[in-house]
Amino acid sequence: MTTVLEATDVFKEFQEGRGEVVQVLRGVSLSLSRGEIVGLEGPSGSGKTTLLSILGCILTASSGRVVVDGEDADPRRPSRLPAIRRKSIGFVFQQFNLFPALTALENVEYALNVKGVGGDDARREAERVLDAVGLSDRRHFLPRDLSGGQKQRVAIARALSGRSPILLADEPTANLDSQIGAQVLELFRALAKKEHRALLVVTHDPKVRTICDRMLRIRDGQVAADGIAA
Amino acid sequence: MVDLATKSLLHDRLRFLITVSGVAFAVTLVFVQVGLFLGLLDNASITIDHVSADLWVTSRNTPNVDFAHTFPETSVQRVRSVPGVARADNLIIWFMTVNLPSGAQEGTLVYALEDFRSWNIPWNVESGNLDDLKRGQYFFLDASAVKRYGPFSTGEYREILGQRMKIIGRTQDARSFTTTPISFMDFDRAQRLSPDLLKNRTTYILVKLAPGADPAAVKAEIARRLPYNDVYTKKEWAARSRRYWVQSTGIGLNMYITVFLGCLVGVVVVAQTLYTSTMEHIKEFGTVKAIGGGNLDIYRILGKQASIAAVAGFVLGSLMAYAMRPAIAKIDLKLIIPPTFAAAVFVGSIAMCLAAALISFRKVASIDPALVFRT
Numbered sequence: 001m002t003t004v005l006e007a008t009d010v011f012k013e014f015q016e017g018r019g020e021v022v023q024v025l026r027g028v029s030l031s032l033s034r035g036e037i038v039g040l041e042g043p044s045g046s047g048k049t050t051l052l053s054i055l056g057c058i059l060t061a062s063s064g065r066v067v068v069d070g071e072d073a074d075p076r077r078p079s080r081l082p083a084i085r086r087k088s089i090g091f092v093f094q095q096f097n098l099f100p101a102l103t104a105l106e107n108v109e110y111a112l113n114v115k116g117v118g119g120d121d122a123r124r125e126a127e128r129v130l131d132a133v134g135l136s137d138r139r140h141f142l143p144r145d146l147s148g149g150q151k152q153r154v155a156i157a158r159a160l161s162g163r164s165p166i167l168l169a170d171e172p173t174a175n176l177d178s179q180i181g182a183q184v185l186e187l188f189r190a191l192a193k194k195e196h197r198a199l200l201v202v203t204h205d206p207k208v209r210t211i212c213d214r215m216l217r218i219r220d221g222q223v224a225a226d227g228i229a230a
Numbered sequence: 231m232v233d234l235a236t237k238s239l240l241h242d243r244l245r246f247l248i249t250v251s252g253v254a255f256a257v258t259l260v261f262v263q264v265g266l267f268l269g270l271l272d273n274a275s276i277t278i279d280h281v282s283a284d285l286w287v288t289s290r291n292t293p294n295v296d297f298a299h300t301f302p303e304t305s306v307q308r309v310r311s312v313p314g315v316a317r318a319d320n321l322i323i324w325f326m327t328v329n330l331p332s333g334a335q336e337g338t339l340v341y342a343l344e345d346f347r348s349w350n351i352p353w354n355v356e357s358g359n360l361d362d363l364k365r366g367q368y369f370f371l372d373a374s375a376v377k378r379y380g381p382f383s384t385g386e387y388r389e390i391l392g393q394r395m396k397i398i399g400r401t402q403d404a405r406s407f408t409t410t411p412i413s414f415m416d417f418d419r420a421q422r423l424s425p426d427l428l429k430n431r432t433t434y435i436l437v438k439l440a441p442g443a444d445p446a447a448v449k450a451e452i453a454r455r456l457p458y459n460d461v462y463t464k465k466e467w468a469a470r471s472r473r474y475w476v477q478s479t480g481i482g483l484n485m486y487i488t489v490f491l492g493c494l495v496g497v498v499v500v501a502q503t504l505y506t507s508t509m510e511h512i513k514e515f516g517t518v519k520a521i522g523g524g525n526l527d528i529y530r531i532l533g534k535q536a537s538i539a540a541v542a543g544f545v546l547g548s549l550m551a552y553a554m555r556p557a558i559a560k561i562d563l564k565l566i567i568p569p570t571f572a573a574a575v576f577v578g579s580i581a582m583c584l585a586a587a588l589i590s591f592r593k594v595a596s597i598d599p600a601l602v603f604r605t
Contacts, residue, residue: 053600058520086522093602097517099234101241110232114523118231158521170603 004088004165004198005032005055010064012050012221024050026221027064032198034165037189037211040202042218048202049170051218055200056089056168057081069165086115090159090197092188094171096151098143104130104154105139108161115162129157132191149180156188160195167192167199173208185211234518235534238511245503246539252499253543253579254550259492260575261551261567262558267485268571269564274407274475275468277341282350285449286467287318287435288460293478294471296339296406298323298433301459306435308455314443315452319344320432322420325410328379329389336378338371338390338413339406342420349436351404352414357384358399363416370399375411377562391423407475409562435459493582500539501586508532508590515594516602528594532587540583544576 012025024047032038042048053059054066060075067073069088073081098107108126112118117125130139133153143151152172159167172188173181189211192199201208209215217225239246272279278286278295287309289299309318322342327335343349346360358370369390371382382388386397395415404412421428439448445463453461462470476482508515515528551567558565 049600049603053603056520058600058602082519082522082524085520089522091520091602093517093520095513097513097520097602099238099514099517101237102232102234106232106237110234111521113231114518114521114527122231 002034003031004034004069005030005200006065006067007031007051007055007061008065010051010054010061010066012047012054012059013062024221025054025061028218028221028223029064030216030223032166032200034198035193035196037192037199037201037213039208039212039215040200040218041204041208041215042224046218047221048218052168052170052200052202055166056091057084086162088164088166090162090164090167092152092155092159092167092169092172094174096143096148096155096175098151098154098158100143103140103142104135104146104150104157107143107154108158111158112161117162125161126157129160130154132160133157133187147180148176149184152176152184153187156184156191160191160197163195165197167197169199169201171203171205172201173203173205178207181205182207235531236538238514238531239535239538242507245507246542249500249503249539250542250546252496252503253539253583254546255499256492256496256582257544257547257575257579258550258554259495260489260578261547261572262554262565263485263488263492264571265551265565265567266558266563267481268566268568270407270481271472271475272564272566273405273409274472276403276405277351277412278464278468278471280350280353281321281436281464282348282438283436284439284445284464285437285452286462286464287437287452287456288462288467289433290458290460292433292460294407294474295323295467296325296408296410296471297474300427300431300433303430303432305456305459306432309435309437309452312448312451312455314440314448315437316440316443317348317438319349319436320417321349321434321436322417322428322431323433324420324424324428326391326423329392330379331388332380337410338375339410340369340390340420340423341404341412341414342417343414343436344417346414352401354402354404356400356402360399360414362398363414363419367393367395367419368398368415369395369419370401370414371397372401372404372412374402374405374409374562375413378409378411393423407471493578496543496579497582497586500536500583501589504532504536504539504587504590505593507535508593512593512597513601516597516600519597520602525595528597529591532590532594533584536583536587537580540579543583544579547579548572548575 008029010025010028014022016022028051040048054061057073068084071084073084102110105126108129109122112122112125130136133156135153138150216223289301292299303320306318306320309315324340326338326340328338329335362368384397387394406412449461518528555565
């Protein structure tokens, strides 16, 4: 399988008030391949979200190396990071983070516009991914008129749009009830597999394990275990 | 392309309304203040603007058209002999007292010429024949005098400097800066009304240039021949008359202060609402960054929202200002809004709103996209 995301010996430090340095990540290494679904779990404060932010090129590592779809996310060139995000990464957030003024279709289409896809191409692609997540009939609904599960499916459609090879999801089921959460996870798994995307899911939810090929456990800023999901 | 800026702006209609109201308030204030100012200044030079003279000869250091001083009427002969002068006539502009039927005493600014028609003054005659002015103790009175004198009509008499004079015509639009009503009478009649001050005297010489004559050369030659007078082109004289009132009354400063305060209120309202909106939508801007957008994309959104607020506020503010015109006219004031000024206010509104958005720009530049992961 082709490796699309690789982190090697990643450290991350934050300066807190009064000059105190907090080390959040301490030498994390991992890799993701196309079509692979990996879960990332760990207690609160273990560095999961920081790692996700670095892998998603939202934050830069203090040291170590991150290669995204063959491109080095060099912390010395932070201006390159938005371009890497546009080209290679799709996000799904715990709070969905949809634009409340845009319909489901427009939310997806706008993400495509940001990625440089416009006009009819964006409209067709947005309709395709909304159809894939089963929301064709809700495409003209504003987020306020959608249920939590539907909102998360729009968020998944947005992440899938533009054919980014890497999908990063932060607690995608945290705001959904268990039944809807299970449906969303299954949908996410099926689409990621079908379209050969690499999917990294940060979670506290034990059900997520059921869709993962591999589980990573992070503790005190280090990967404590990397193994086949149970 | 999905227009996130417009859709987000219109999504929160109450906030949009507040923002637009802030801009509209500033625009209305600027239009009304500057419009009234221009209306007043227009009165300060309205007769100069309408009289078809290319050059005005005045006594030395006359500050404005209403405050004339006399000089010998024979000076006009010297002007007539200057090459390039097609016509030159004496004009008296003089303040005289009027006794009203009520017993009250008021003032009038008398414009006295031998041949009004040749100089396009008065330019808006409501009734009466100007040629009749020479035939007796007659005068024309501008309709605006109603406010100071009370109702009047042609055929009635008023006492000017103690002499009974018949109103034989009405004019319109002839105003003075001080709102003193303007009347028109024959040149000799005016001299005879005030012989002590006006006999063989004039206050201005109006000059019409011959076709092809060089105004600067003619002006210089008149100035050489009349060393105790000043000579102005029409434009210079109008500007000098207006400048006098701006500088001596403080209305200019008053206007600038009000315009400044209006703009300040507009900037504060727009900046405050845009900034609050930015703070409330900070996570959305973080999402824009997370999905690959940069600061520039967000600046565009904020800039567009500010521009939309500016355009909507300008339209609303303009409509409000124009709607006030009839009410302002009723109290005998003019609201002059030249198209170039309206265009300047439009550009100013956009600049004001973009300036107000700068605070939000600064905030957005410091957004940590990682906030999208926070709950």
